[in-house]
Structures are given as C-alpha cells and as structure tokens.
Amino acid sequence: MTDSSAGNARRKPFEIDGIITEILSRSSQPIGAYEIARQARKQAHRLSPTQVYRCLDRLLAAREVERIVSINAYVTASGHERIHLLCKTCGEVKSVDENIPKEALRSVAKSVKFQASTTHIEVQGQCRSCRS
C-alpha cells in the first residue's frame, strides 16, 4: 500500500535538506542556489529552484546555512553568524567568528531599541595572498 512507487517518485519530508547540506559542506566556497541544483543533478537529484530555495529557507532558519548577501551565495554554518571576507581578486571567501564586532553591533541595535534576528557582516577587498 504505502509502496510509494505509484506515479512520481516523491521524497521523504526534508530528504532534500540532507542533499543540500552535503553539497554545501563539500564545497570549500560559497555557492549559489542554481549551482546547488546543478551539483544535485550530478547526483541524479533533479531539483527545481523552488525546491532549493524552500530547503535553503529551512536551513537558514535553523542556522545550519548562512547566506553571503553581497554575492548571493550560501555556506554551511554552525549556529554562529560569522564575518565574511571576500577577495575581489581571487574570489575566495574567508569566514571568521569574531565576537568584538558582533558585540559592538548588538550594542548599536540595542541603543536604538532594535531587536536583531539576523546580522550580515561582510567585507570586500583583497586577501593576503593576492596582495603580495
């Protein structure tokens, strides 16, 4: 009865989440939603943009994924919001977890009675290797 082989091969709830987190964790750099779909396709998982974004929304809410807003790309996260340094020359992104700027930012939000839920701290410039 619950054979599930009737009509479309439908996935279990949240099965896609695992597929996407795996793709993201294998990537050393942030990747876009459509690139995620392409990577999934290589593993024989056809995902529409809607499916990818729905999943990303869940993962973002759970802080398992972080969005690099200045380049519309996504990386794995681990609860903490990091500071992202994006090199315009080589394209590499270095993410660090530094408390002082975040604390200062929290303090600023508090001073204007703004309740923060998500923060984005991103820096564009040139990395160490590309400078020399």
Add this chain to the structure above:
Amino acid sequence: MTDSSAGNARRKPFEIDGIITEILSRSSQPIGAYEIARQARKQAHRLSPTQVYRCLDRLLAAREVERIVSINAYVTASGHERIHLLCKTCGEVKSVDENIPKEALRSVAKSVKFQASTTHIEVQGQCRSCRS
C-alpha cells in the same frame, strides 16, 4: 551606418547621475534598480536597466550611493559606510553611522592581513515601533 535610428535624444554626460540621485534622495527608503527606472519614467526619463546600473556603479564608486546587499536596494550615502537596520515587519530601514563596530571590523580584517575596500553591515529584525 547600419541602422537608421537617428532620432535619439541624447543626454549630456552624467546627466542621469543627477536624475538618479534625486530619485534616491526623495525616497525615504532603499529602492531597487528597476524601481529607480520606474520612478524616472514618471518624470519622462526612459532608462534601461543598463543605464541605471551604469550610473549606480559610478555613484557607488563615489560613495554617493550605498547598496543594501541583503535586499538588493540602494540608498543615498554621504561618504561613510553606515550600519543598516532592516525591519522585517514594516520594511523600514534605519541607517546609522557608528564607529565602534566598524573599527572592530577593520581590526579583524587587519589581523588576517585582509585589505578592506567595502564593508556591509546589515541587521534584520524588528524596529522599535513594530515591537510595541
């Protein structure tokens, strides 16, 4: 000499810059590039996306305009990069010029020998009025 579209009303150099800065300064909130084009259209200025983006690039480089990366929108600037607080409830954006988080961020960049050119500090959450 291929085409015969010789009736183009051509603008003076950088005339569009003024049109766009005026539109942005009249708007109390960040607006997107296509919305800028629509506003310009109301003033009898037909601007293509290319024209708007070209102009925005110049204004961004001159720091006369700032880009809110998390919502792909633009606001007038005044040299300094500000911290943007975006209310998810009412959509209002409050921009503040606070030095402490920016200094802390500069220090982080320096510690990893990263030369920063542009920074984006954005906070999403709920503003004071929407909280109460």
Add this chain to the structure above:
DNA sequence: CAAAGATTGTGATGATATATCATCTTTAAA
C-alpha cells in the same frame, strides 16, 4: 577636420528568487 576615446541607447541574455497550482503524506479529529 579626423582619429581616438568616452558616453550613451537599446536589445538580448544571464542569474537570482518567488508565485501558483496540483499532488501526496501525515496527523488528528469525528
């Protein structure tokens, strides 16, 4: 004037994100 270079205008295209609708599964109530 003529060449060179910058700026503009336009259409096409690429890239990112959402809307909509139909189907299926789970859950819980009747």
Add this chain to the structure above:
DNA sequence: TTTAAAGATGATATATCATCACAATCTTTG
C-alpha cells in the same frame, strides 16, 4: 475507519535583479 486539515513536495511559469554586446553619438585632442 473515514475524513478533513495541515504541511511537504514537484513542476511550470513568472518576477526580479544584473550584465553583456554592439552600434550610435558626443567630446577631446592632434
């Protein structure tokens, strides 16, 4: 068990954001 409601899924279409390519026009300069 039957049924209805809620939530998750799959697929197509569309909206939104951004860039590219190329020709036409203007400005500068020799």
